[in-house]
Amino acid sequence: MSFLDLKNVTKIYPNGTKAVHETSLSIDEGEFMVFVGPSGCGKSTLLRMVAGLEDITEGDINLDGKLMNEVDPSERDVAMVFQNYALYPHMNVYNNLAYGLKNRGIDKETIEQKVNDAAKLLQISDYLQRKPSMLSGGQRQRVAMGRAIVRNPKIFLFDEPLSNLDAKLRIQMRLEIKKLQQKVGVTSIFVTHDQVEAMTLADRLAVINNGIIEQLGTPIEIYDNPKSLFVAGFIGSPQMNFLDGNLKNKTLSAEGFEIKDINSDYEGDVTLGIRPEHLSQTENGLINLKVDLVEQLGSDNLVYGQLKDKKDFCYRCPGNQTIKTGANLSLNIENNKYYIFDKSTGKRVN
Amino acid sequence: MTRFITSSFSHLILLIGILIMVFPVWMIFASSTHTSSMINMSGLQMFLGDSFYENYLRVLLYQGGFFKEITALKMFFNSFIMATGVAILSVVTSLMAAYALVYYRIKHATFLFWIIFITILVPLELRIFPTYSVMAELNLVNSYFGLIVPISASAIATLFFRQFYKTVPDELLESAKLDGANTWRFFVDFLIPLSKTMIVAMLIFMFVFGYNQYLWPLLVTTSEQYWTVVMGLKMMSGSIVHRFAFVMMSMVPPILIIIVLQKHFIKGVFQDK
Numbered sequence: 185m186s187f188l189d190l191k192n193v194t195k196i197y198p199n200g201t202k203a204v205h206e207t208s209l210s211i212d213e214g215e216f217m218v219f220v221g222p223s224g225c226g227k228s229t230l231l232r233m234v235a236g237l238e239d240i241t242e243g244d245i246n247l248d249g250k251l252m253n254e255v256d257p258s259e260r261d262v263a264m265v266f267q268n269y270a271l272y273p274h275m276n277v278y279n280n281l282a283y284g285l286k287n288r289g290i291d292k293e294t295i296e297q298k299v300n301d302a303a304k305l306l307q308i309s310d311y312l313q314r315k316p317s318m319l320s321g322g323q324r325q326r327v328a329m330g331r332a333i334v335r336n337p338k339i340f341l342f343d344e345p346l347s348n349l350d351a352k353l354r355i356q357m358r359l360e361i362k363k364l365q366q367k368v369g370v371t372s373i374f375v376t377h378d379q380v381e382a383m384t385l386a387d388r389l390a391v392i393n394n395g396i397i398e399q400l401g402t403p404i405e406i407y408d409n410p411k412s413l414f415v416a417g418f419i420g421s422p423q424m425n426f427l428d429g430n431l432k433n434k435t436l437s438a439e440g441f442e443i444k445d446i447n448s449d450y451e452g453d454v455t456l457g458i459r460p461e462h463l464s465q466t467e468n469g470l471i472n473l474k475v476d477l478v479e480q481l482g483s484d485n486l487v488y489g490q491l492k493d494k495k496d497f498c499y500r501c502p503g504n505q506t507i508k509t510g511a512n513l514s515l516n517i518e519n520n521k522y523y524i525f526d527k528s529t530g531k532r533v534n
Numbered sequence: 535m536t537r538f539i540t541s542s543f544s545h546l547i548l549l550i551g552i553l554i555m556v557f558p559v560w561m562i563f564a565s566s567t568h569t570s571s572m573i574n575m576s577g578l579q580m581f582l583g584d585s586f587y588e589n590y591l592r593v594l595l596y597q598g599g600f601f602k603e604i605t606a607l608k609m610f611f612n613s614f615i616m617a618t619g620v621a622i623l624s625v626v627t628s629l630m631a632a633y634a635l636v637y638y639r640i641k642h643a644t645f646l647f648w649i650i651f652i653t654i655l656v657p658l659e660l661r662i663f664p665t666y667s668v669m670a671e672l673n674l675v676n677s678y679f680g681l682i683v684p685i686s687a688s689a690i691a692t693l694f695f696r697q698f699y700k701t702v703p704d705e706l707l708e709s710a711k712l713d714g715a716n717t718w719r720f721f722v723d724f725l726i727p728l729s730k731t732m733i734v735a736m737l738i739f740m741f742v743f744g745y746n747q748y749l750w751p752l753l754v755t756t757s758e759q760y761w762t763v764v765m766g767l768k769m770m771s772g773s774i775v776h777r778f779a780f781v782m783m784s785m786v787p788p789i790l791i792i793i794v795l796q797k798h799f800i801k802g803v804f805q806d807k
């Protein structure tokens with residue numbers, strides 16, 4: 185049995201909403217797991233069941249070899265960082281960090297040392313005497329992290345802790361969380377709906393949709409090898425292009441082009457997925473793109489346009505190429521990096 | 535310039551308002567420092583006389599009542615005990631009742647709350663005889679306990695605390711739980727400090743409520759030893775200046791409480807911001 189073990193965990197809220205469907209998942213000690221998915225898919229619910237803040241309708245959760253289902257959150261030895269931080273408004277930063285330790289009857293000197301160590305690690309030593317209301321968003325974020333770290337819990341839970349920060353701070357805190365986790369080595373689960381955050385932080389990623397884990401794997405595995413239309417569309421930025429087509433005798437015919445010798449025996453209507461970055465310009469390429477708009481990001485250009493059948497399409501090319509609005513580009517798919525999905529079920533077929 | 539004129543104008547109106555309210559009180563105070571014959575001959579006085587100590591000391595220490603058993607000093611003591619008791623007891627019980635209503639998984643908690651709330655619509659006078667017979671059965675007539683307990687369940691305070699608890703974000707409770715706080719610790723370490731301002735406001739409010747009680751203490755005490763200030767105001771006989779002096783003194787405890795607690799009250803309001 186691994187460090188954290190979820191077995192057929194289901195959550196049905198009292199009003200009948202089925203938020204999590206028979207989910208099984210194992211997380212190893214020291215691993216950084218990220219739950220990613222669109223709003224309302226059940227990420228928070230799953231996390232809160234691990235924390236003990238929601239009852240488990242069915243299934244088992246084991247943490248460090250102990251069944252957690254009936255264990256009170258205060259006894260689970262987990263720490264959670266909330267989206268709005270949930271700092272204790274009437275206590276100063278020192279007491280915010282110390283509160284969990286005091287509740288365990290740890291003696292004063294040890295508490296002081298632990299709090300000071302954590303404060304140093306998070307660079308909040310200067311604010312220990314301040315109330316949370318006197319801190320900036322980033323500082324509050326650090327205090328929330330400090331409160332989790334100082335207790336040295338079995339597992340860290342993060343529920344979208346970065347979403348209240350501005351873009352720049354978010355990237356900075358993202359890096360710091362990753363570094364911190366590697367330094368402290370605590371098993372962590374991080375919930376987000378931001379796929380960039382998910383890709384950059386995760387050792388392993390669980391892509392959740394409608395209360396089901398659609399795919400589980402390292403970020404690169406999931407990026408390179410999405411198992412369903414949903415995962416393919418969710419992971420990667422800009423989003424994968426999707427085209428309608430039909431697969432027959434290992435030949436895919438889409439509007440305006442064909443691809444032969446496809447590695448699949450499936451026959452019927454399919455969706456073809458091509459990532460914007462897996463295209464290159466050639467003469468007489470498969471795909472003809474009429475350029476509507478070019479976004480120059482410096483390192484890259486994002487080229488938006490339309491295919492013959494007026495379908496929107498995106499192509500990403502190196503920033504040193506100049507592409508004009510209104511131009512017609514001829515594109516090829518690099519290294520046969522395309523994905524074919526069953527149109528009705530969304531399952532990958534190649 | 536126009537701003538200066540409008541603001542001086544509104545200040546003027548406020549000053550007039552204050553004068554209208556303070557003037558009668560001042561008249562009584564000024565009159566209470568004269569001798570009775572002076573008042574009887576020339577009516578209420580606008581300016582201070584020189585019998586202040588004489589009048590006030592006499593009122594405080596005079597053995598009054600039908601049986602000459604009680605002094606004003608004792609009445610103040612009784613009123614203070616009663617008002618403080620009512621204030622503390624009702625704040626403590628409403629804090630706990632609101633806590634249970636909001637945080638415990640009580641079936642039909644909202645319904646129960648409205649039942650409690652309805653008692654606001656039932657004035658004390660309406661239930662005063664049944665309450666009296668309960669106290670009589672329990673042998674609590676003529677005791678501080680009997681004076682305090684029956685009027686110390688406050689639906690209004692429960693309402694205020696409940697509404698406040700409902701605005702406390704759930705994450706705070708969840709976060710505290712994960713930090714190892716049990717139900718009791720959450721109450722003591724979080725809700726009480728967070729509602730400090732409201733607790734102080736309620737203490738003032740309930741103190742004044744307890745201090746102003748008239749009908750209930752009248753009914754539940756037969757011994758003059760338990761007379762309160764407000765009862766004394768009604769029962770008191772004696773010369774006019776002594777009565778004025780007593781009226782003046784009867785205003786002091788509520789004002790004192792407000793002055794003492796107001797500091798915390800305002801501090802609390804600003805700290806939470």
Ligand SMILES: Nc1ncnc2c1ncn2[C@@H]1O[C@H](COP(=O)(O)OP(=O)(O)OP(=O)(O)O)[C@@H](O)[C@H]1O
Nearest residue numbers: 197199201203222223224225226227228229230377
């Ligand atoms: N207390 C509740 N009672 C009933 N339904 C709920 C409750 N909490 C959440 N839900 C429902 O359960 C589903 C999953 O909710 P959850 O909060 O886990 O989503 P999420 O993935 O965290 O979304 P977000 O990214 O917006 O935070 C949603 O459909 C939501 O409406």
Ligand SMILES: [Mg+2]
Nearest residue numbers: 227228229343
């Ligand atoms: Mg959520």
